[in-house]
Amino acid sequence: MKAELFSDALKNEFRISEKYFTRKRKQQFSTILLLMLNMLRKSLSLELENFLSFLKIGTTRKFTKSAFVQARKKISPKVFKHLSQTLIKEFYTDNEPGIKTWKGFRLLAVDGSRITLPLTKDLKAYFGETKNHTTTSIVQAKCSVLYDLENNYIIDGELAPISQGERAMALSHLIYCKQGDLILYDRGYPSYDFIKYHITNNLDYVIRVKISFSKLILDFEKSKKKSQIVIITSGRYIKLSDKASDKTAPIKVRLIRVELPKGQVEILMTSLLDIKNYPNNMFKSLYYKRWRVETFYDELKNKLMVEHFSGYSRQSILQDFYAALFIGNIQTLIVSELEDEIAEKNKQRKLNYKVNTNLSYGFLKNRVIELFFTENQIEQPLNELKQLFMENMVPIRPYRSFKRDMGKYRSRTKPKITKNQKDSI
Incomplete structure (x- = not known):
């Protein structure tokens, strides 16, 4: 990390223009990065004085707040x-x-x-x-x-x-x-296309779904079952002509009922279909993570x-x-x-x-x-x-x-x- 921070390759890739940071000045690319990494939460003048004093930089090498503001404009945030x-x-x-x-x-x-x-x-x-x-x-x-x-x-x-x-x-x-990742989501994420993307890219998931998400979920909640493997499809009101045929294929998912204190119920939807390897009782503690x-x-x-x-x-x-x-x-x-x-x-x-x-x-x-x-x-x-x-x-x-x-x-x-x-x- 230290070598990367001071490398010319990093500077060349993340300066806004190839004209920037070409000459050896007070505001070097790595110096500006270090200053921004020092969690600038107070007055910028105080932070700058603290930074320069901490590094024991002499008066001949000090630079002003305005100089820092101008220098940071030359660096991409993606660095x-x-x-x-x-x-x-x-x-x-x-x-x-x-x-x-x-x-x-x-x-x-x-x-x-x-x-x-x-x-x-x-x-x-x-x-x-x-x-x-x-x-x-x-x-x-x-x-x-x-x-x-x-x-x-x-x-x-x-x-x-x-x-x-x-x-x-x-x-x-x-x-x-x-592949080999298991991704947990809250109830704001589930949709047919969202789940289909995970299946297509071999990504496993556990998603909390609202009981009102679909009639299928509502029926499962009323059934009092602990677990059930079901088929979901794209919404009946979606124009199939606007989608490629492979995006409308049925998806097999597993629904799991999780009992919470005070009689509350959560419904989880997952790609982990194997009940033997992934029994129902492990999902409460899994989702809690x-x-x-x-x-x-x-x-x-x-x-x-x-x-x-x-x-x-x-x-x-x-x-x-x-x-x-x-x-x-x-x-x-x-x-x-x-x-x-x-x-x-x-x-x-x-x-x-x-x-x-x-x-x-x-x-x-x-x-x-x-x-x-x-x-x-x-x-x-x-x-x-x-x-x-x-x-x-x-x-x-x-x-x-x-x-x-x-x-x-x-x-x-x-x-x-x-x-x-x-x-x-």
Whole structure:
């Protein structure tokens, strides 16, 4: 990763024009990348002074806030997607014994959310606006991620206009999936074409479906059966003349009934038809694993503070977003290095402990510069980070549950920050 960050190949591929970053100036391509990776959440002037002071850059090499803003315009936001993909590729190709799976599957999940953006005419025109129950309107973007539930890596992420459909964004992630993956979806995703795409590309899935999704699902729910293999077809009101013949063929799927507390029922649809290898009783705990991608958005918004953007242009919004995803993967990589040591210490404790996610991002602030800065050795800052992560762990308290307040965000205001979760970056 360090070699990639300072390579000419990276600069040549992700500079906006081949004329940019050709001369040796104060604002080098790698320097601007490092600054953007340092989680710019405060005043840009303060962040810049902090960055230059941390690297002990003399007055002759300092540059202004305006110079940074002009320099970042010359860099494609996709550079951070590339760096993240490089990290992930290394993990999956050179670390086979350390890759966690579920019954041989790489267990993935897709989920979407909304990211609130600064209120500008340009961002409103591109991303769109939404309104709450008052007359207030805000600018929001649609966010979607493909997440490895067992290994905690963000495989892919996208930020798109609010009008973009969840299914279309989910399908864009699937170029990073392959046979042997099992993908979990919430109830906003199922459709005939969506499922057909997975079958065509040999991708297994588990999708939660609304009981009102179709008469077939309604009849299954009323039957009280635990599991049933059924045939679904394209909707009866779809014009078959508009579709190729192979897109209208019946699809065999398995429906599974999951009983929840207080008599609630969930219906899951899956391509795992083998009841012997995949019995009904395993799907409740399997689908529960999807909760990890939901909690990731808590990390992204409340710990990485992605909505505290360092600029107002569309380009800077995307740079901050993809940089945050990359930092999330760096944090996961460091935590994964500590798993064996944590497991050993937990044997001597009454409760199991884990790394404090909020503080871990705070510890990465500035130290992420040391990790990648070419003049420093990586071992010292990496070991320092590991030590800080180990010294600031929190207990895992089992069987805790909290009532979900669906109306909490209707006013589009931030929730109250609890005393044990203050901003760390």
